[in-house]
Amino acid sequence: MAQCRLYLEPDCLSRQLPPGSRPLAGGPYSFSRCIRALRDERGAVLRESLPLDELGDEAAGVLERLTAPRAPFAGVDMTGPSVMGIVNVTPDSFSDGGERYAAEQAIADGLAMWEAGVAFVDVGGESTRPGAEPVPDEEEKRRVLPVIRELSAAGVRVSIDSYHASVMEAAIEAGAAVINDITALTGDPHSLELVAESGLPVILMHMQGRPQTMQKSPSYEDVALDILDFLEQRIERCLEAGIERERIAVDPGVGFGKTLDHNLELLNRLSVFHTLGCPILLGASRKTFISQLCGKLEPGERVSGTMATLLAGWTRGVQMHRVHDVAQALQTIRVWQAIEGAVER
Structure with missing residues (x-):
């Protein structure tokens, strides 16, 4: 079986904070689902939309980067545009x-x-x-x-x-x-x-x-x-x-x-x-x-x-x-x- 690379793409972004949702990059938008994409060595991509609690342990690190607040960039706050x-x-x-x-x-x-x-x-x-x-x-x-x-x-x-x-x-x-x-x-x-x-x-x-x-x-x-x-x-x-x-x-x-x-x-x-x-x-x-x-x-x-x-x-x-x-x-x-x-x- 070809080794697959995991990607996460937030799905159903919202200004609301429904149960089970996470903030996107620490900003005002949140998401409670992700499109989990798996790409094999041949380039084929399999996508499915899943609730966050069904993404699996292998997605934990990617999900953390996706949700963590961004540090100021060159002294500019990154929680707003x-x-x-x-x-x-x-x-x-x-x-x-x-x-x-x-x-x-x-x-x-x-x-x-x-x-x-x-x-x-x-x-x-x-x-x-x-x-x-x-x-x-x-x-x-x-x-x-x-x-x-x-x-x-x-x-x-x-x-x-x-x-x-x-x-x-x-x-x-x-x-x-x-x-x-x-x-x-x-x-x-x-x-x-x-x-x-x-x-x-x-x-x-x-x-x-x-x-x-x-x-x-x-x-x-x-x-x-x-x-x-x-x-x-x-x-x-x-x-x-x-x-x-x-x-x-x-x-x-x-x-x-x-x-x-x-x-x-x-x-x-x-x-x-x-x-x-x-x-x-x-x-x-x-x-x-x-x-x-x-x-x-x-x-x-x-x-x-x-x-x-x-x-x-x-x-x-x-x-x-x-x-x-x-x-x-x-x-x-x-x-x-x-x-x-x-x-x-």
Whole structure:
């Protein structure tokens, strides 16, 4: 008999706390059933929905990671939703066409996002849109470092969106508080050691391929479980390097080497990633799949679709939401939370 790998996916998530239920990652949503998935060495998956008390002893460790409260990430509470504002200091971003390529504009917009209430401002100097070409490290530093210095000096919690170790190192010296790496610390042979020694928190993202190739026929046996396996392997590698789990967040990488069907299934099954025991970052802002669903839309016309993905993520326990449209995201969260908490249960 082939050896099987066990996965747990929360089923029937609710704001209520019925008997026998457990909180999802220590947050406001709970579940009393799980989809237990068993995948054999050939990739075949058997799924069944079971009450928590019927999952069996072999599921105890996975269930504990699924339910345990998350430690603060970079000083930000993870029991409620937080917003990460995007500042692309690039001439060729898919989303804003280079509106913030000038450092002065990037700084002003980053400060405005912070004052509006974001928990992070994510600064990047290389476009990662499909087909984008890499940027030399020195050019990437030229773009991002003035912005990071000014924002961090003003008290902004800055994350550096880069997979180049030399850029990460310079950004840390300039005041960056978080490393956000789309390659999950695989894109540069020096990045893992650098992050371990820095003591800073890191966000590990999944991407199939590289921006130049990632949308050329991406394929998976089971998109959510395949990505979960990859992220678990990267977490283990980080732990071996001395990066504590409390310093790690994960991003399943919506739109990075995924078809429309992959993205939709991934968004629907986001709660399975809580079994990794780390906070989850969702970055689906203005992505192409929204246009694929709703007709030909320019990136700036995809705000409503972005807010729909934000709510889908939050109701599946996602703690951090990376968005371009900060005001709309904060408003969506505040109204949703007010409605959800309007009646004592």
